[in-house]
Amino acid sequence: MPRSPRLLLPLTYYHIMTRGNNLNVIFRQSDDYLKYLEILHDLKEIHPFDMYHYCLMPNHTHFLVRTRSESDFSSFMKKINLIYFYYYKKKYGWVGHFWQGRFKSQPVGKDDYFIQCGRYIELNPLRANLVDDTEEYPYSSFHYYSKGKVDSLITEDLFYEELGKTMKERQLKYKDIIINDLVLDTYKKKAWGSKEQRYNEHRKIKYHVY
Numbered sequence: 001m002p003r004s005p006r007l008l009l010p011l012t013y014y015h016i017m018t019r020g021n022n023l024n025v026i027f028r029q030s031d032d033y034l035k036y037l038e039i040l041h042d043l044k045e046i047h048p049f050d051m052y053h054y055c056l057m058p059n060h061t062h063f064l065v066r067t068r069s070e071s072d073f074s075s076f077m078k079k080i081n082l083i084y085f086y087y088y089k090k091k092y093g094w095v096g097h098f099w100q101g102r103f104k105s106q107p108v109g110k111d112d113y114f115i116q117c118g119r120y121i122e123l124n125p126l127r128a129n130l131v132d133d134t135e136e137y138p139y140s141s142f143h144y145y146s147k148g149k150v151d152s153l154i155t156e157d158l159f160y161e162e163l164g165k166t167m168k169e170r171q172l173k174y175k176d177i178i179i180n181d182l183v184l185d186t187y188k189k190k191a192w193g194s195k196e197q198r199y200n201e202h203r204k205i206k207y208h209v210y
Contacts, residue, residue, distance in 0.1 A: 008070040013108040015117060016063040018081065019100040023059050026088065026098070033139045036061075039083050041153060047076035050155040053118030055140035057128065062121040064108065066155075077103050106190065115159040116183045118145075123179070134175075145174045 008014075020026040027033045033056050044051065050066040067073045085098045108117055118141070125137040134142050143149040145160060148167060164170040 008067065008074055008105055010067055010070045013064070013066050013110055013114070015104075015106040015108050015121070016065055016077070017060060017104040017106075018077075019060040019104075021097040021100045023100075024098070025058050026060070026084075027056060027058050027139075028092070032088070032091075035087055036080075036084050037139070037153070039080055039087075043076050043080050043083075044153065047072045047079075049073050049076065051141075051153050052114075052155055052157050053121050053141045054153065055121050055124050055137075055142075057124055058130075062124065064114075064118050064121060110158065112159060113180065113183055115157050115163075116177060116179055118157055119174070119177045120179055120183055146171050 027036065036056060049068050049072075051063060052066070053062075053064040055062045065073070081099050081103070085094075088094055088098065108114060122134060122140045122142040125131050125140070126134050131137045134140075135146065141151060141154055144151040144154050145157065148171060160170060160174070163173040
């Protein structure tokens with residue numbers, strides 16, 4: 001049976017995730033992460049969208065984004081997956097399926113939990129026991145928010161400025177963000193955010209489906 005078409009709306013916030021097939025490792029060396037980020041940067045210039053947070057894990061990737069054109073963002077995802085696959089295939093002699101199906105797109109509500117969603121994404125290396133401190137992991141947006149590291153991929157989080165009056169204050173408070181129980185409870189649901197925001201996202205999806 002053919003897969004149903006993906007519903008990806010314009011000007012909408014999404015948590016985007018891609019996985020290696022059968023949890024295959026997609027980044028073996030530092031050069032692989034850097035190559036992926038290079039491809040990401042180049043394609044984002046051609047297919048613009050807003051990237052608020054990201055984290056590259058050994059066998060999957062996370063983005064928190066805002067689409068501009070739904071078809072353009074889909075083209076971006078197809079291209080980055082294909083270009084990186086060819087890079088990996090040539091380097092390691094990979095044979096067979098590389099990605100685990102299509103990318104996952106989870107709508108994210110625009111509310112106070114938005115920044116926690118981004119922070120939760122950046123905590124993946126810590127939860128996976130890859131590092132003892134999030135600051136030790138170089139392949140995420142954490143360093144942009146916690147240290148002010150220049151990262152041309154990033155559009156600043158919608159709620160970051162509210163963390164403090166100065167950059168230093170915002171950086172310190174960002175490091176200390178405590179993930180709310182609601183975030184932990186709703187992370188795997190079809191839409192992310194407060195109960196009201198999840199309801200709004202479901203209504204928007206239903207409107208476009210029917």
